[in-house]
Amino acid sequence: MGVLIKTKGLVQGIGFRPFVYRIAVKHGLKGYVRNVGDGTVEIFVEGGNIESFLKELRNAPLSQIEKMDIREEKDRGYEDFVIEKSTGERKEKGAIVPPDIAICDECLREMYDRNNRRYRYFFITCTHCGPRYTIIRKLPYDRENTTMDEFAMCEDCEREYKNPVDRRYHAQTVACGECGPEIFLIKDNAIIEKGEEAIRRAAKEIEQGHIVAIKGIGGFHLAVDAQSDKAVGRLREMYGRPSQPFAVMVRDIDSAERIAYIDDLEKKLLTSFSRPIVVLRKKGEKLSRFVSPGLHTIGVMLPYTGLHYLLFDHLEIDAIVMTSANHPGNPILKDEKEMNKIDADCFLIHNRKIHQRCDDSVVRAVNGRVSFLRRSRGYVPLPLNVHINFKRDVAALGPELDVTICLLTGNKAILSQYIGNTSKYDTLEYLKDCLQHLCRLFGVEPSVIACDLNPAFETSQLAREIAEEKGTEVIEVQHHFAHAASLIGEHGLDESICIAVDGYGYGLDGQAWGGEIIYAGRDFKRMGHIEYFPLIGGDRATYYPLRVVAGILGKKVEDWLIERKNSFPHGEKEIEVIMKQRGDILTSSCGRFLDGISALLDICHYRSYEGEPAMKLEAAAASGREALDIEPVIKGDKIMVKEIFEEIFENLKRYRREDLAFTAQKYIATSLAELAIEKADSEGVKNIGISGGCAYNDFITTEIARRVKREGLNFYQNEKVPCGDGGVSFGQGIYCGIMRMD
Numbered sequence: 001m002g003v004l005i006k007t008k009g010l011v012q013g014i015g016f017r018p019f020v021y022r023i024a025v026k027h028g029l030k031g032y033v034r035n036v037g038d039g040t041v042e043i044f045v046e047g048g049n050i051e052s053f054l055k056e057l058r059n060a061p062l063s064q065i066e067k068m069d070i071r072e073e074k075d076r077g078y079e080d081f082v083i084e085k086s087t088g089e090r091k092e093k094g095a096i097v098p099p100d101i102a103i104c105d106e107c108l109r110e111m112y113d114r115n116n117r118r119y120r121y122f123f124i125t126c127t128h129c130g131p132r133y134t135i136i137r138k139l140p141y142d143r144e145n146t147t148m149d150e151f152a153m154c155e156d157c158e159r160e161y162k163n164p165v166d167r168r169y170h171a172q173t174v175a176c177g178e179c180g181p182e183i184f185l186i187k188d189n190a191i192i193e194k195g196e197e198a199i200r201r202a203a204k205e206i207e208q209g210h211i212v213a214i215k216g217i218g219g220f221h222l223a224v225d226a227q228s229d230k231a232v233g234r235l236r237e238m239y240g241r242p243s244q245p246f247a248v249m250v251r252d253i254d255s256a257e258r259i260a261y262i263d264d265l266e267k268k269l270l271t272s273f274s275r276p277i278v279v280l281r282k283k284g285e286k287l288s289r290f291v292s293p294g295l296h297t298i299g300v301m302l303p304y305t306g307l308h309y310l311l312f313d314h315l316e317i318d319a320i321v322m323t324s325a326n327h328p329g330n331p332i333l334k335d336e337k338e339m340n341k342i343d344a345d346c347f348l349i350h351n352r353k354i355h356q357r358c359d360d361s362v363v364r365a366v367n368g369r370v371s372f373l374r375r376s377r378g379y380v381p382l383p384l385n386v387h388i389n390f391k392r393d394v395a396a397l398g399p400e401l402d403v404t405i406c407l408l409t410g411n412k413a414i415l416s417q418y419i420g421n422t423s424k425y426d427t428l429e430y431l432k433d434c435l436q437h438l439c440r441l442f443g444v445e446p447s448v449i450a451c452d453l454n455p456a457f458e459t460s461q462l463a464r465e466i467a468e469e470k471g472t473e474v475i476e477v478q479h480h481f482a483h484a485a486s487l488i489g490e491h492g493l494d495e496s497i498c499i500a501v502d503g504y505g506y507g508l509d510g511q512a513w514g515g516e517i518i519y520a521g522r523d524f525k526r527m528g529h530i531e532y533f534p535l536i537g538g539d540r541a542t543y544y545p546l547r548v549v550a551g552i553l554g555k556k557v558e559d560w561l562i563e564r565k566n567s568f569p570h571g572e573k574e575i576e577v578i579m580k581q582r583g584d585i586l587t588s589s590c591g592r593f594l595d596g597i598s599a600l601l602d603i604c605h606y607r608s609y610e611g612e613p614a615m616k617l618e619a620a621a622a623s624g625r626e627a628l629d630i631e632p633v634i635k636g637d638k639i640m641v642k643e644i645f646e647e648i649f650e651n652l653k654r655y656r657r658e659d660l661a662f663t664a665q666k667y668i669a670t671s672l673a674e675l676a677i678e679k680a681d682s683e684g685v686k687n688i689g690i691s692g693g694c695a696y697n698d699f700i701t702t703e704i705a706r707r708v709k710r711e712g713l714n715f716y717q718n719e720k721v722p723c724g725d726g727g728v729s730f731g732q733g734i735y736c737g738i739m740r741m742d
């Protein structure tokens with residue numbers, strides 16, 4: 001008797017077939033393994049211990065087997081076990097392309113083994129590890145279709161590549177010091193060191209307080225000594241980032257534990273093959289105070305390539321700032337010809353081309369679950385399974401900031417890497433390039449383009465241009481409907497009440513929405529929201545949140561504002577003008593509400609990066625407790641805000657700022673939960689979820705979850721796609737699937 005096995009999931013491009021070969025031989029089996037069209041691997045075995053073979057197969061390293069069909073068949077009389085040539089052109093849509101994978105333990109062990117021929121070779125990889133997505137030009141995933149095609153294998157590498165029992169059998173990234181990519185240190189436009197000397201010198205430069213640009217897997221990083229105020233301060237000045245937090249790379253998990261608290265989930269994330277930046281709670285200020293000023297958290301990652309490990313070998317310090325080398329809003333830089341856009345004292349570069357740019361992923365544990373701030377390197381382009389069957393392909397272009405794009409085909413959604421701020425020319429070009437690349441890679445031909453309802457976004461403009469050129473349909477999706485759709489799409493829900501809370505989204509009535517209670521299911525409806533309050537000066541109020549305070553409290557705070565006149569670019573005169581305005585732009589934004597509280601508590605008067613006032617409010621509240629007992633004030637479908645601003649204003653001198661920050665967060669969380677529960681009751685809906693940028697606030701999400709569950713309802717949050725605007729493209733696509741296509 002034989003067995004035919006078909007497996008689906010991430011089983012191609014990660015050494016799955018050699019693994020199958022090894023265990024088949026080990027258990028005395030005969031037959032074959034081969035890749036077939038759509039990301040399926042087919043295995044036939046007979047004549048040995050099939051039971052124990054299957055047991056080991058289910059525990060294959062790295063593979064995420066989604067489906068395994070096993071069928072008994074007649075013996076076929078194979079004489080041995082073979083890896084057969086791939087069949088099919090892999091034209092079928094939604095084939096699985098592996099993400100970039102951190103160096104594996106086995107490669108690491110070899111890199112430190114004096115007797116190994118890859119001893120201290122910085123680009124050591126195998127079938128289980130190394131770059132994938134960033135180097136693949138097209139499918140099938142063969143060497144000639146990757147940027148490794150420029151490196152002809154030496155005899156030794158080729159022998160491993162062709163040997164089915166070797167763990168580098170068909171490893172497209174196989175290389176060694178003889179034949180593979182090389183590394184250089186460039187200073188003042190000249191190569192000054194090569195090989196390990198280049199790495200040693202780069203480490204010295206970092207320790208001397210210099211800024212070193214390092215070419216990595218998905219683009220250039222800037223590295224500086226994370227302990228040096230001078231070095232970190234200089235980096236901030238040069239890149240016009242006065243206070244946006246920098247991520248740090250630390251030597252190992254012990255070093256991470258010295259600067260931050262790490263729970264089991266966080267540890268699992270830090271050490272996973274995706275190696276994201278994990279936002280952790282700081283343990284005091286052990287690094288330079290300029291690394292993440294004013295925040296209670298710090299973004300930490302572990303080394304993920306041989307090069308990173310070798311760099312730490314030459315460093316005495318345990319933590320370096322590692323931030324992408326582009327200026328704010330622009331795409332991560334990847335080519336040598338883009339080096340002129342980087343301000344650094346020297347460049348540690350290698351000569352393997354990067355085909356697709358890819359930033360580091362950023363995650364945070366929120367309410368004890370994984371929350372993606374950025375889903376990029378290590379995760380992209382792994383598809384997400386969805387409960388809708390897309391008969392027509394959809395390309396969704398996202399909103400404006402923190403943009404990703406998403407392709408939807410069949411029952412899969414392919415979410416792109418983080419692209420960024422598409423109001424910048426280079427970033428929009430990056431988006432176009434990425435769209436073309438992903439469509440080609442996955443054989444997707446969109447006939448529907450989804451975009452934001454806001455006609456002013458570049459992505460909305462692009463959607464119209466594509467439609468004109470290719471005759472595709474355009475579907476505009478309201479921003480918070482997209483957030484809500486992302487939640488039901490991710491969890492496969494029929495319907496849910498969704499609390500969609502963020503900074504800004506163009507509303508159906510033309511106002512700036514951002515604190516919404518949405519029904520998402522058969523259709524999408526706004527059920528309630530934070531009451532509108534004026535944004536005096538529109539966008540200026542997002543940069544100067546004292547304007548939010550002025551808009552809500554009016555004359556009452558005039559003298560108080562005058563005491564803070566230095567926080568206004570035009571001082572007292574500006575306050576005078578503000579007092580006369582009532583603001584034409586109204587908002588129901590939860591983000592602006594939190595910003596306003598942050599300004600009222602003198603925590604943050606100026607926003608130098610997206611989300612800053614609200615993040616600093618959360619940091620302050622983290623060491624606070626409840627000061628005032630304020631019940632939610634809900635009138636009809638609206639959550640009132642004036643009352644809480646007044647209470648806090650009147651109690652500014654009576655309580656600690658941390659306690660008032662806590663109180664305000666609790667007020668908004670409680671109110672949102674209460675209104676959502678009321679709407680779930682009236683609609684007979686059993687599910688409540690939260691999405692939008694404010695859902696990154698651990699306190700708010702945890703508090704809402706607690707109240708929802710206490711009512712016996714199910715609670716959901718985004719765990720596979722970002723809850724912020726990086727998840728909007730996915731939501732736009734799901735919305736199209738629900739509303740326009742059956």
Ligand SMILES: [Zn+2]
Pocket residue numbers: 103104105106107108124125126127128129130
């Ligand atoms: Zn490896």
Ligand SMILES: [Zn+2]
Pocket residue numbers: 153154155156157158175176177178179180
């Ligand atoms: Zn070689």
